[in-house]
Amino acid sequence: MTSPTSPELESIQTLKQIAREEFILPGTSICGGCGGLEALRLAAKVLGPQTVFVNAAGCFTLLATFPYTPFKGSWLYTTMASAAAGAQGVRDALDVLMARGKLPAKDDVEVVVVAGDGSTYDIGLSATSGAIFRGLNFWYFCYDNESYGNTGMQMSSSTPYGARTATTPVGIHSQAGTEHGKKDMFEIWRAHRPAYVATVSPRFPIDLTNKFLKAKTLRGAKLFLAHAPCPTGWLYDPERTADYARLAVETGMFALKEAVDGVVTHTYVPRRHRPVEEYLQGQGRYRHLFEPTRNDAALRQIQDQVDRYWAGVHETTGAAR
Amino acid sequence: MLRIRFHGRGGQGMKTASRILGSAGFHAGWIVQDSPVYGAERRGAPMSAFTRLAREPIRERGVIASPDLVVIADETLLADLAAQPLLGCDTRSTVLMNTRKQSAELSPLGAVSREAIFAADFTALALETTQSLASLSVALGVAAARLLGLSLSEALAGVTDELSPHLSAERQAKNVALAQVAYARAEGWPIIQERQTTDSPTLVTLVEVAFDPPTVAAPSIYAISNSPERKTGNWRQFRPVLHAELCTRCWICFVRCPEAAIALDAHDYPVVDYDQCKGCLLCVHECPTHAFTAEQEVR
Numbered sequence: 001m002t003s004p005t006s007p008e009l010e011s012i013q014t015l016k017q018i019a020r021e022e023f024i025l026p027g028t029s030i031c032g033g034c035g036g037l038e039a040l041r042l043a044a045k046v047l048g049p050q051t052v053f054v055n056a057a058g059c060f061t062l063l064a065t066f067p068y069t070p071f072k073g074s075w076l077y078t079t080m081a082s083a084a085a086g087a088q089g090v091r092d093a094l095d096v097l098m099a100r101g102k103l104p105a106k107d108d109v110e111v112v113v114v115a116g117d118g119s120t121y122d123i124g125l126s127a128t129s130g131a132i133f134r135g136l137n138f139w140y141f142c143y144d145n146e147s148y149g150n151t152g153m154q155m156s157s158s159t160p161y162g163a164r165t166a167t168t169p170v171g172i173h174s175q176a177g178t179e180h181g182k183k184d185m186f187e188i189w190r191a192h193r194p195a196y197v198a199t200v201s202p203r204f205p206i207d208l209t210n211k212f213l214k215a216k217t218l219r220g221a222k223l224f225l226a227h228a229p230c231p232t233g234w235l236y237d238p239e240r241t242a243d244y245a246r247l248a249v250e251t252g253m254f255a256l257k258e259a260v261d262g263v264v265t266h267t268y269v270p271r272r273h274r275p276v277e278e279y280l281q282g283q284g285r286y287r288h289l290f291e292p293t294r295n296d297a298a299l300r301q302i303q304d305q306v307d308r309y310w311a312g313v314h315e316t317t318g319a320a321r
Numbered sequence: 322m323l324r325i326r327f328h329g330r331g332g333q334g335m336k337t338a339s340r341i342l343g344s345a346g347f348h349a350g351w352i353v354q355d356s357p358v359y360g361a362e363r364r365g366a367p368m369s370a371f372t373r374l375a376r377e378p379i380r381e382r383g384v385i386a387s388p389d390l391v392v393i394a395d396e397t398l399l400a401d402l403a404a405q406p407l408l409g410c411d412t413r414s415t416v417l418m419n420t421r422k423q424s425a426e427l428s429p430l431g432a433v434s435r436e437a438i439f440a441a442d443f444t445a446l447a448l449e450t451t452q453s454l455a456s457l458s459v460a461l462g463v464a465a466a467r468l469l470g471l472s473l474s475e476a477l478a479g480v481t482d483e484l485s486p487h488l489s490a491e492r493q494a495k496n497v498a499l500a501q502v503a504y505a506r507a508e509g510w511p512i513i514q515e516r517q518t519t520d521s522p523t524l525v526t527l528v529e530v531a532f533d534p535p536t537v538a539a540p541s542i543y544a545i546s547n548s549p550e551r552k553t554g555n556w557r558q559f560r561p562v563l564h565a566e567l568c569t570r571c572w573i574c575f576v577r578c579p580e581a582a583i584a585l586d587a588h589d590y591p592v593v594d595y596d597q598c599k600g601c602l603l604c605v606h607e608c609p610t611h612a613f614t615a616e617q618e619v620r
Contacts, residue, residue, distance in 0.1 A: 018572070031364040070548040170487075202577075
């Protein structure tokens with residue numbers, strides 16, 4: 001299948017190499033300023049029209065609300081737990097049809113799971129683990145807004161330490177809000193040794209596009225965690241979605257990386273990381289760390305965790321700090 | 322009983338407005354009830370909320386079909402089939418509308434006479450006083466309280482009850498200031514009286530929904546990319562306007578727009594699809610040369 005973005009290119013270097021054509025059209029019920037939609041839209045420009053999105057229940061349920069669809073390709077809706085199982089069914093059906101000569105190879109489609117972090121990190125992890133284990137040839141796109149956003153911002157196992165959610169309110173016994181740390185889904189996926197795992201950010205569209213282009217050449221499970229700033233749930237003005245996506249990377253809180261056959265490469269390492277506070281401040285979900293009194297202990301804990309992560313990265317790569 | 326229905330868009334604070342009014346009514350000694358209703362969608366999409374104030378225990382539940390007062394946060398809802406804010410209004414209903422127009426400029430709304438439409442630019446009041454559109458909740462909740470004859474102190478008690486405890490002291494103070502301005506703005510408007518009726522809710526027969534096999538009950542869409550027919554442009558409160566002379570054709574707005582509502586023309590200038598743009602203003606914020614400005618919608 002040819003890539004709409006760059007039929008002949010393996011990678012792009014400038015924004016102007018991103019496809020003009022849209023594959024997810026407007027008119028959906030997704031909130032204005034959705035970081036997850038921005039990432040999926042860019043991904044779809046590489047994936048092209050011959051796709052079937054297998055969508056776990058979540059915010060992106062709202063992409064296709066009867067009788068409307070934004071997709072040029074197909075869309076199948078599943079429960080939160082079974083998107084990867086749905087992908088297996090679709091992939092198998094396509095393979096069987098092709099084997100029987102009932103579907104010409106040129107009409108084959110890419111099978112793409114689209115799931116939020118609630119489905120990816122919690123409810124659907126088992127089905128995904130099974131699909132990767134079986135070597136299923138499919139894509140997995142997780143729009144990670146670090147909470148159960150569609151039901152009103154409850155904590156998921158992707159919610160980072162210190163964020164306030166509907167189920168981890170700030171109180172006398174929990175001054176940080178969420179006390180748990182974010183689950184490391186990249187490493188959990190990588191431990192399965194899939195063909196490809198990557199993190200992507202909508203604010204780094206060239207990096208995102210190149211990762212999808214690279215995955216296109218690979219067979220097997222191709223898994224993506226997309227940082228998805230969420231104005232509705234993280235409580236900031238929608239116009240600032242790209243700001244927070246950028247700051248997450250520049251503070252080192254969200255690492256842009258990929259793993260091919262298990263070997264990790266960081267695709268963008270800022271020369272000097274900004275303090276995490278620049279990312280946290282301004283998001284309503286972290287306001288309690290700054291007001292009415294500063295929670296220095298919690299802020300230090302977040303900074304320390306980021307510093308430890310990057311110290312480990314620099315140690316393994318031998319890169320100068 | 323006084324029945325008040327709020328219409329807004331997700332993010333405009335009409336759920337909070339209905340709660341402010343309910344709390345204010347409670348402080349004034351009424352028995353109160355409030356509840357919102359949403360579709361599957363949120364920020365920008367039409368929603369409504371209901372407040373009931375009564376002297377007797379309230380046995381009614383659910384949507385308010387015949388409102389005494391309808392509060393409309395966003396004029397664009399009038400033309401929105403998903404909102405229909407005037408549904409069920411009769412000649413005794415009152416409308417409180419957030420608009421830049423003066424009451425006198427408004428034409429009659431359905432069965433509601435021009436004399437029963439009260440309008441003010443609460444958006445401007447909110448932006449001046451708190452610099453936050455979310456404060457419309459305070460402005461309209463308090464103005465509605467005034468229309469129902471509640472005192473300023475009762476209205477302020479409602480605001481204090483319902484403001485998020487996560488707001489900073491400065492924002493709390495600004496919201497209280499806005500409440501006072503909004504209350505003053507509504508002074509001089511006549512007070513809505515309780516209807517002297519003994520209407521009891523009509524009983525309706527329950528509709529039994531029969532089981533359909535999944536092939537019938539599960540909706541299938543055979544169209545390709547027909548979502549633009551929905552025209553989400555009416556979600557917008559501010560529109561991005563391009564000043565082409567400043568545009569360097571860098572593609573950033575086109576690449577960043579989550580909605581795919583910005584296309585590039587043959588010369589790489591961005592073209593905003595105003596039928597679809599939800600008004601997130603990412604393009605305004607991201608444009609390196611400030612070639613986009615945000616302009617308040619007037620429809």
